[in-house]
Amino acid sequence: MYFNGIYHLFYQYNPKGAVWGNIVWAHSVSTDMINWEALDPAIYPTKPFDINGCWSGSATILPGNKPVILYTGIDTQNRQVQNYAIPANYSDPYLREWVKPDNNPLVVPGEGMNASAFRDPTTAWRGKDGQWRILVGSKRKHRGMAFLYRSKDFVNWVQARHPLHSSANTGMWECPDFYPVSLNGKNGLDTSLVGENIKHVLKVSLDLTRYEYYTVGTYFPHKDRYVPDSTSNDGWSGLRYDYGNYYASKSFFDAGKDRRILWGWANESDTAQDDKDKGWAGIQTIPRMVWLDRNRKQLVQWPIKELETLRGKKVQISNQQVRKGEHIEVKGITAAQADVEVTFLLPSLDNAEKFDPSWVNAQDVCGQKGSNIEGGVGPFGLLTLSSKHLEEYTPVFFRVFKAPNKHVVLLCSDARSSSLKKSGLYKPSFAGFVDVDLADGKLSLRSLIDHSVVESFGAGGKTCTTSRVYPKLAVFNNAHLYAFNNGTETVTVESLNAWSMKNAQLK
Structure with missing residues (x-):
């Protein structure tokens, strides 16, 4: 949350170890x-309503500039119940201490509900009737549910007769998020805003797939129902914030700069023992600004502007052709810790491979057609965290296919060749399709490379992928960065700007 000029990040943490537990x-x-500066934990198990764990939730800024936290506690009966906490001292700019009043819990699972699948309350929004509303993620058999609760005073909550939304065969909905987006421009909106020129976004984290899905749709305040647009698939094949290692995200309205900020979590792809050995597990990705694309069918994401303060030495490449089989090294930067922006120019799309309409899962297509399998237009892109002789590397690349009435663009981040370590690593080929017009023959890519993570933004942030990788050779000064092309069609690096990135200050 943003409060009095300070950003507060609350996150699930085990102070006793690098694996899940003692949350x-x-x-x-x-x-x-x-x-960032780390403070003491804000909430930890102390009361009967959360003695077995303080799980995820949200913050809401109430009238009078009063922040309140809603969170899921695991009570003495191991039920998931919804609690609240408030600052002990509003004049403390860091809000170091939080109090859990004794009238908790505020919301308990109702009769017939699964008390072990009832968690992660959202940021609240206030309707024109003056009532506050929150969602709680749940499931009924195999149907994912976003239960709706209303309150006049933020203390006494009543369950609505109907969920805000539900979807068959999606399983448990974790970490729901519901917020408005503007039809015009990139500005974010306060979570309570309704009216004209607004769409709404409902995001859920699916426990069964460990991926996140969102829809763009219409919120009907008088009914308290949400209906996804016909262009949003409401299920496992739907839109995702990120087609890689990205989960349990949360957005908030940054009132200081009128933008909506999205936070995501990238867990490890190595073993629990590896995590114990290094003493930590899981990272927050770079905060992203999020807004509605001009086509009104999907969201666009871009790293926050503040990241650029870490940029150091810069190198540039302009108008350089990359022929089939060529690798052009980007020299002069710290390739293990870099920010790279590149625009590729595609002289011709005539030789694009034919698109098979049965290819509905981008990840499967990337798995079949990796970075080394020759295509017509592509694969081309970046080889990140690469060793000098390409024994290991993480390619982030495009591939263009020809469908009957359009071209289909695939963005891949393929970890299969990322490390020489043979066992104990999850090395998937992450991928998503990119809804982009190739009329100008250009495709852009930005990759944030940071030792064990590569965050990539295709076509200005229309499709994003995050990979966790663990090279053995391509570490520190032994990491290299290349632009490459393994397609028969020559592509041109119209412009490439890359920066060495300094370390953030973490106290």
Whole structure:
């Protein structure tokens, strides 16, 4: 949340180890979301209503500039119940201490509900009737549910007769998020805003797939129902914020800069023992600004501007052709810790491979057609975290296919060749399709490379992928970065800007 000029990040944390358990709400503060200071945990198990764990939730800023946290506690009966906490001292700019009043819990699972599948309350929004509303993620058999609760005073909550939304055969809905987006421009909106020129977004984290899905649709305040647009698939094949290692995300309205900020979590792809050995597990990805694309069918994401304060030495490449089989090294930067923006120019699309309409899963297509399998237009892109002789590398690349009435663009981040370590690593080929017009023959890519993570943004942030990788050779000064092309059609690096990135300050 943003409160009085300070960003507060609360996150699930085990103070006793690097694997899941003993969960508390850790607390860090920042003025720019890049450099952080860690404080003592804000919430930890102390009361009967949360003695077995303080799980995820949200923050809401109430009238009078009063922040309140809603969170899921695991009570003495191991039920998931919804609690609240408030600052002990509103004049403390860091809000170090939080109090859990004795009138908790505020919301308990109703009769017939699954008390072990009832969690992660959302940021609240206030209707024109003055009532507050929240969602709680749940499931009924195999149907994912976003239960709706209303309150006049933020203390006494009543369940609505109908969920805000549900979807068959999607399983447990974790970490729901519901917020408005503007039809015009990139500005974010306060969570309570309704009216004309607004769409709404409902995001859920699916426990069964460990991926996140969202729809763009219409919220009907008088009915308290949400209906996805016909262009949003309401299920497992739907839109995703990120087609890689990205889960349990949360957005908030940054009132200081009128933008909506999206936070995501990238867990490890190595073993629990590896995590114990290094003493930590899981990272937050770079905060992203999020807004509605001009086509009104999907969201667009882009790393926050503040990240650019870490940029150091810069190198550039302009108008350089990359022929089939060529690798052009980007020299002069710290390739293990870099920010790279590149625009590729595609002289011709005539030789694009034919698209098979049965290819509905982008990840499967990427798995079949990796970065080394020759295509017509592509694969071309970046080889990140690469060793000098390409024994290991993480390619982030495009491939263009020809469908009857359009071209289909695939963005891949393929970890299969990322490490020489043979066992104990999950090395998937992540991928998503990119809804982009190739009329100008250009495709852009931005990759944030940081030792064990590669976050990539295709076509200005229309499709994003995050990979966790663990090279053995391509580490520190032994990491290299290349632009490459393994397609028969020559592509041109119209412009490439790459920066060495300095370390953020973490206190």
